[in-house]
Amino acid sequence: MVDPFPAPMSRVLNAEVGQIFSRKYAQEGVEEYFGRTVEGVEQTADGVRVVLDGGEIIEADAALVGIGAVVNTEWLEGSGIELDNGVTCDSGLRAIGHPEIFAVGDIARWASASRNVSLRLEHWTNAVDQARVVAHNIVHPDDCEDYDTTEYVWSDQYDWKIQIVGHTGSDHWTMVGDPAQDRFAVVYGESQGQAEGAVIVNWPRALVDARRSVASRAKADELIHRLRALLEPSSTAPAKAAAR
Ligand SMILES: Cc1cc2nc3c(=O)[nH]c(=O)nc-3n(C[C@H](O)[C@H](O)[C@H](O)COP(=O)(O)OP(=O)(O)OC[C@H]3O[C@@H](n4cnc5c(N)ncnc54)[C@H](O)[C@@H]3O)c2cc1C
Known part of the structure; x- marks a missing residue:
């Protein structure tokens, strides 16, 4: 496993807590290269050759690339909907300036009333919980709910x-x-x-x-x-x- 961060999940859990998971992976036989980057991947007769920063080489049967997700909003560019790494929404998930348009799930960046920040989450539970609030807000426009969540x-x-x-x-x-x-x-x-x-x-x-x-x-x-x-x-x- 190769990752430029110092430990698994350290972006979310912090580097020290990530070390707990690093030890678990090592116990399970994972060869770890944390704090390292991949310079290139080459096909070989038997599989792949992964070249790390500093020139170190890992030979493997296959490489699985898991480097995150990019929110898919390019089709909305020029539509008049405000975009900022997601569709910008108010606290009830309504697109800013478009009371007839709502966003739900990974694509929604909303103004969290309780935390006073703009948030965009990528979790199943978030998508499901947001859908319930949006359904309510469509049906009850005079009694809109804010979306609030414990991730x-x-x-x-x-x-x-x-x-x-x-x-x-x-x-x-x-x-x-x-x-x-x-x-x-x-x-x-x-x-x-x-x-x-x-x-x-x-x-x-x-x-x-x-x-x-x-x-x-x-x-x-x-x-x-x-x-x-x-x-x-x-x-x-x-x-x-x-x-x-
Ligand atoms: C590898 C991976 C593992 C994950 N594991 C977990 C996990 O363990 N637990 C967890 O809580 N979450 C997990 N997630 C996150 C979770 O999958 C997402 O948060 C959730 O699917 C978001 O739901 P969504 O409906 O917003 O978007 P999606 O499920 O991405 O659905 C969006 C849909 O819109 C379609 N679409 C895109 N553009 C257009 C267009 N122009 N016109 C029409 N349709 C379009 C897409 O094809 C897609 O079907 C994982 C995500 C990934 C990628």
């Missing part, structure tokens, strides 16, 4: 189910649990401040609390305290018994 995205990597809620990546983060045990949570936010987001691995009960806490802007240290309590034997025993 949620998941990824299955090896035996880790990774679930990410809210806004992650800040330098203020706290680990609860142990990656070596294949179950942990990282809570983002200053301890006396708001729980901004969390990444949860293989821990459904922690996800429920983290999602609720981030949505209600609960304090980070309160969430951390409750998650630690979930690790106590008295807390986990009934859950295991119930699972059986």
Whole structure:
């Protein structure tokens, strides 16, 4: 795996938390080249030859390129719709200056009323939740809803189910649990401040609390305290018994 960032998912989770995933990949046998770029890919008789910065060569059967997505708005250029890496929308997902046009999903850049920033998200749950608000706003133009969301995205990597809620990546983060045990949570936010987001691995009960806490802007240290309590034997025993 080659990536110019210092660790997997470090753009979203930060470089230190990304190292946890880097160790997992290494355990699973991935040859990692983080902090490196690809200079070229050449076809060979047996597969491909990938040339890295500095001239190092990786021989492989195949190369899979996953370098992100570009929002597809060129067909809207010149239409009069305002574009800014997406269709620019108000807080109810209505295209600015065009009350009859709405945008939903990856293409929508909307003014988040609660966070006071313009956001564009690329998640399935976001597309589905936005569609519900747009349907409401079309049917009830006199009672429009703002679109507000607690971001949620998941990824299955090896035996880790990774679930990410809210806004992650800040330098203020706290680990609860142990990656070596294949179950942990990282809570983002200053301890006396708001729980901004969390990444949860293989821990459904922690996800429920983290999602609720981030949505209600609960304090980070309160969430951390409750998650630690979930690790106590008295807390986990009934859950295991119930699972059986
Ligand atoms: C490889 C990959 C993995 C992903 N994994 C996850 C994941 O694990 N979890 C998650 O939450 N999200 C994931 N996503 C993101 C998720 O797929 C998107 O957020 C979601 O599909 C967005 O839905 P959408 O309806 O906005 O856009 P899309 O699903 O992209 O649908 C847009 C549709 O519009 C069509 N279209 C484009 N231009 C035109 C045109 N001019 N006229 C007519 N039709 C047009 C396209 O062909 C497409 O069918 C992943 C995305 C990718 C690429």
